[in-house]
Amino acid sequence: xxxxxxxxLAGLIVAYVxxxxxxxxxxxYQRSASDDDLWVHIYLQRFLVYKLHxxxxxxxxxxxxxxLKSELHTHNEQVGTHPKRxxxxxxxxxxIYLHHPRRWxxxxxxxxxxxxxxxxFANQLAKSVQCERLRCKITYGSEDAAQTGIMVGAFxxxxxxxxxxxxxxxxxxxxxxxxxxxxxGKNSFDIDFLCIFRLTVGHVIIASLIFLNVKYKxxxxxx
Numbered sequence: 001x002x003x004x005x006x007x008x009l010a011g012l013i014v015a016y017v018x019x020x021x022x023x024x025x026x027x028x029y030q031r032s033a034s035d036d037d038l039w040v041h042i043y044l045q046r047f048l049v050y051k052l053h054x055x056x057x058x059x060x061x062x063x064x065x066x067x068l069k070s071e072l073h074t075h076n077e078q079v080g081t082h083p084k085r086x087x088x089x090x091x092x093x094x095x096i097y098l099h100h101p102r103r104w105x106x107x108x109x110x111x112x113x114x115x116x117x118x119x120x121f122a123n124q125l126a127k128s129v130q131c132e133r134l135r136c137k138i139t140y141g142s143e144d145a146a147q148t149g150i151m152v153g154a155f156x157x158x159x160x161x162x163x164x165x166x167x168x169x170x171x172x173x174x175x176x177x178x179x180x181x182x183x184x185g186k187n188s189f190d191i192d193f194l195c196i197f198r199l200t201v202g203h204v205i206i207a208s209l210i211f212l213n214v215k216y217k218x219x220x221x222x223x
Contacts, residue, residue, distance in 0.1 A: 018201060018202075019200060019201050019202030019205065020200055020201075020202060021044055021045060021200060021201045022043075022044070022045055022198055022199075022200055023042065023043070023044060023198070023199050023200065023201060023204070024041075024042070024043040024132075024196060024197070024198050025040070025041070025042050025043075025196070025197040025198075026039070026040070026041040026042075026043070026194070026195075026196050027039070027040055027193075027194070027195045027196075027197075028040075028041075028193065028194050029191060029193040030191065030192055030193070031189070031190055031191040032190050033188075033190070036054075037053075037054070038052075038053070038054040039051075039052070039053055039054075040052040040053075044201075117211060120210065120211055121207055121208070121210070121211040124206070124207040124210050124211070125199070125203065125204065125207040126169050126170060128199050128200070128203035128206075128207075129170055129171070129197050129198070129199045129203075130170070130171045130172075130173055130197070130198045130199065131166070131170050131171065131172045131173065131195065131196070131197055131198075132173050132174070132196040132197070132198050133173075133174060133177075133194065133195070133196045134163075134166075134172070134176040134177065134194070134195050134196075135176070135177040135192075135193070135194040135195075136159065136176070136177070136178050136179070136191070136192070136193045136194075137179045137181065137190075137191070137192040137193075138155055138159075138179070138180050138181070138189075138190070138191050138192075139181045139182075139183055139188055139189070139190040139191075140152055140155065140180070140181075140182065140183065140188065140189050140190075141182060141183025141184060141185070141186050141187060141188040141189075142186075142187050143185060143186065143187060145184050145185075148182050148183070148184055149182065152180050152182045155180045156180050159178050159180065163176050163178070170197075173198075
């Protein structure tokens, strides 16, 4: 009996230690001239477990319809996005909406169901997410000084609103660092953005259990 108690106690200690492991998510976005660069790093404690790099974001056009195109770099492979395939998907969805209303309503019911499940998981997880650092530097300029002033003011207004919304959902460990720099007399639009989130494995497990519980209740209710 004592051996079982020791095993149980050891298991509880290991589970507690594992649940307290920190997860850090670092998101970096840089834009200089026409070059875009997006990095996502995920760390367990100090060990890198996942890396995503989107080095190029460009706009392609077909039939005068703009579409984003980029390349994704992970640990083991480089994957390019497929604008043609994505356009076909959008056109197929549009065709269902215009010509098959019953099927469209069914799709919308499924979409709302999974959307609600996602919101449940995201809201529960957001309660435990902490923002360790948020830094954003925007440099904007044009040859028209009045336009530069108006746009800089607009960037300040949008950034202030965004920070207010984020603070209502996330805990900030330090004040966000926001800089909007006007560049008069020349056309420029540069962005340097860094955001570091922190949560624990235990928070992910709890949010996942709540998600599965809500999903199970939904399936049982439908049945």
